Amino acid sequence: MLFPKLSKITTTDVVFVNQEDTLLFALEKMVDSNHRRIIVQNGKKFAQITSHDIIHLKAKGISFDTKLHEVHLEPIPSIYKNANILDTLDFVKNNFEIICVLNDEGTLFGIATASDILASIDPHIILENTKIGDIFQSTKSFITTNKDKSLELVIGELVESTRDCILVVDDNQNVEGIITSKDINQAIFKHQDFNISVKDFMTKSVKTLPDSCAVNEAIAFIQKQEFHRVVVVEENTQKLVGLITQQDLISQSYVTWSKIVKEHFSEMEEIVNIFKNRNQKLTMLASTDPLTGIYNRRMFLDLFEQNLALQIRHHHQSSLVILDVDNFKNVNDTYGHDVGDEVLVSIVNVLKDLLRTSDILARWGGEEFVVLLKHVNPVDAFKVSEKLRKNIELLEFKAMKENITCSFGLTEILLTDSLESATKRADNALYEAKRTGKNKTVQV
Numbered sequence: 001m002l003f004p005k006l007s008k009i010t011t012t013d014v015v016f017v018n019q020e021d022t023l024l025f026a027l028e029k030m031v032d033s034n035h036r037r038i039i040v041q042n043g044k045k046f047a048q049i050t051s052h053d054i055i056h057l058k059a060k061g062i063s064f065d066t067k068l069h070e071v072h073l074e075p076i077p078s079i080y081k082n083a084n085i086l087d088t089l090d091f092v093k094n095n096f097e098i099i100c101v102l103n104d105e106g107t108l109f110g111i112a113t114a115s116d117i118l119a120s121i122d123p124h125i126i127l128e129n130t131k132i133g134d135i136f137q138s139t140k141s142f143i144t145t146n147k148d149k150s151l152e153l154v155i156g157e158l159v160e161s162t163r164d165c166i167l168v169v170d171d172n173q174n175v176e177g178i179i180t181s182k183d184i185n186q187a188i189f190k191h192q193d194f195n196i197s198v199k200d201f202m203t204k205s206v207k208t209l210p211d212s213c214a215v216n217e218a219i220a221f222i223q224k225q226e227f228h229r230v231v232v233v234e235e236n237t238q239k240l241v242g243l244i245t246q247q248d249l250i251s252q253s254y255v256t257w258s259k260i261v262k263e264h265f266s267e268m269e270e271i272v273n274i275f276k277n278r279n280q281k282l283t284m285l286a287s288t289d290p291l292t293g294i295y296n297r298r299m300f301l302d303l304f305e306q307n308l309a310l311q312i313r314h315h316h317q318s319s320l321v322i323l324d325v326d327n328f329k330n331v332n333d334t335y336g337h338d339v340g341d342e343v344l345v346s347i348v349n350v351l352k353d354l355l356r357t358s359d360i361l362a363r364w365g366g367e368e369f370v371v372l373l374k375h376v377n378p379v380d381a382f383k384v385s386e387k388l389r390k391n392i393e394l395l396e397f398k399a400m401k402e403n404i405t406c407s408f409g410l411t412e413i414l415l416t417d418s419l420e421s422a423t424k425r426a427d428n429a430l431y432e433a434k435r436t437g438k439n440k441t442v443q444v
Contacts, residue, residue: 006088007081010101012110016041017068024064027054031189036164036182036228039076039100040068041108046100047073051181052164058188059159070329072366076100081109088112142243144169147176147199154198155184160420162297165243167231168202173239175231177202209244210235218244289363291341292348300362300370304419307360307372311415318374318413319381322426323388325367326405326438339399347406350391355384370423378412378443385410385441393439405439 016039017026026049029038037050049068057071058064078100079087088099101109144167145154158166158181168177179202187194187201208231209218218230232241287299295303311318325331325347332340344367351361351369360372371388373381385408392406409430413422425444433442 005081006079006083006085006101006112007109009085010081010110010112014039014108014110016108018042019047019067019069021068022064023049023054023057023062023066023068023071026068027064027185027189030054030182031186034182036180036185037098039108039111040073042069044078044102044106046076046078046108048076048098049073050164051185052158054185054188055155055159055181059156070333078102080104142167144173144240145198146170147197147202149198150194151179151196151198151201152194154179155194158184160424162301165229167240167243168198169240175206175208175233175238175240177204178206178231179203206231208233208238211241292345292363294348294352294369295360295362297362297364300360300364300372301419303360303362304372304422307374308413308417308419311413315415316375317377318372319376319378320411320413320422320426321371321373321381321385321388322364322409322423322430323369323371323385323406324430324434326407326434328367331400331404335399339397342399343395343397343404346395346397347392347404350395351388354388354391370426372413378410381410381412382441382443389439389441407433407438408441409433410441410443 015029015033015035017029019040019042021040026038026040030036030049030051037048040047040049053071053073057066062071076098079102081101081103097113099112101112103109142165143157143161143163145157147168147170154166158164158179165178165180167175168179170176177199179198183201183203186192207225207227209221211232212235213221213232221227222230229243229245232244233239234241287295289296307318310316325343328340328343331343348361348363348369351371355361355371358374360374362370364370373384376384389406389408393403395404397404407430409426409428409432411422411425411429429442429444432444433440436442
């Protein structure tokens with residue numbers, strides 16, 4: 001066997017809490033163990049809560065006395081410990097970086113991370129031909145700030161982004177420090193004053209890798225340092241290139257594995273059988289939401305950027321809609337998460353039936369969805385939103401007495417917009433719809 005069983009690479013020293021525990025208890029566990037994520041157990045089902053989740057929940061004003069089952073947590077796939085490492089490919093999704101590994105009876109044995117999987121690749125499979133700088137042709141997942149900003153402002157920027165850290169750079173784009181969501185969790189736990197400058201809070205000693213570093217060297221570095229991400233700089237100038245994560249490395253590994261299959265077919269027959277007709281499935285898993293089958297957040301980000309480039313070039317109009325299921329927490333609490341899932345799937349079916357094939361529909365997160373209406377002006381976009389809202393309200397569910405409603409936030413996508421500016425306006429409109437009674441469309 002070229003690849004080991006999962007039991008050989010699983011980390012068994014796992015920090016976990018129960019879904020009946022509070023957010024404060026989870027935060028204490030996270031701080032005490034110096035982990036950026038911990039496992040939340042619900043019988044034979046597992047989820048995770050991350051340091052970034054803690055920051056978002058605090059920003060939303062959620063009480064730390066809230067129990068974990070009352071907040072939306074990201075589920076984690078599971079697999080039995082006697083499975084082969086290649087079987088984990090069935091769980092490859094952009095937003096899954098860890099897998100729960102189970103004993104034969106279904107209890108938690110441990111976790112396997114992306115770096116565990118990469119480190120267990122047979123030594124004959126060498127990843128030294130690809131430089132990490134090449135990966136940044138398609139990866140730009142980082143945000144920056146300067147050291148003179150207030151920490152409170154920077155935390156706000158982090159909350160509004162999908163990132164879990166922010167890099168501190170000087171005017172020449174040289175890295176001066178880093179602030180991670182785990183750092184902020186520590187500060188929240190210690191009730192630290194956020195009214196200070198970034199330079200007084202940031203971690204100033206930042207370990208970096210040059211963009212000429214090989215992928216296998218980067219993997220070894222991540223393993224040794226136990227990092228989630230690595231800061232990459234230009235080898236000659238030391239200017240910031242970006243961040244590279246374990247997920248970026250594992251994606252690059254798939255490409256490398258495919259090359260090796262072609263070159264060493266006889267040696268790799270086991271892999272050939274598993275990888276046959278797998279490319280299309282991996283692409284689908286990487287770009288879609290597993291519950292509803294529509295695009296996930298990461299895929300929407302890419303499609304939005306593509307549409308914005310075309311909009312700028314051809315000067316056409318487009319509109320952005322963010323919708324949120326009203327009182328969805330009550331649905332989960334009263335009827336259970338299975339009914340909650342049924343509600344989300346039914347809403348998506350309504351949206352797909354009424355939207356055009358050219359429109360882009362994605363799950364934004366939890367009970368929120370986002371729609372990009374191409375070539376649609378604000379007036380028509382409002383009509384579309386109202387049509388969607390009214391049809392969702394007509395849905396009926398056997399397990400529920402009441403009807404489901406949604407609130408809509410709508411904005412025109414301007415030629416000067418970025419994804420952040422457009423979504424912020426739409427989100428503000430959604431907030432106003434919620435504040436003024438729900439089940440309505442608000443346009444800004």
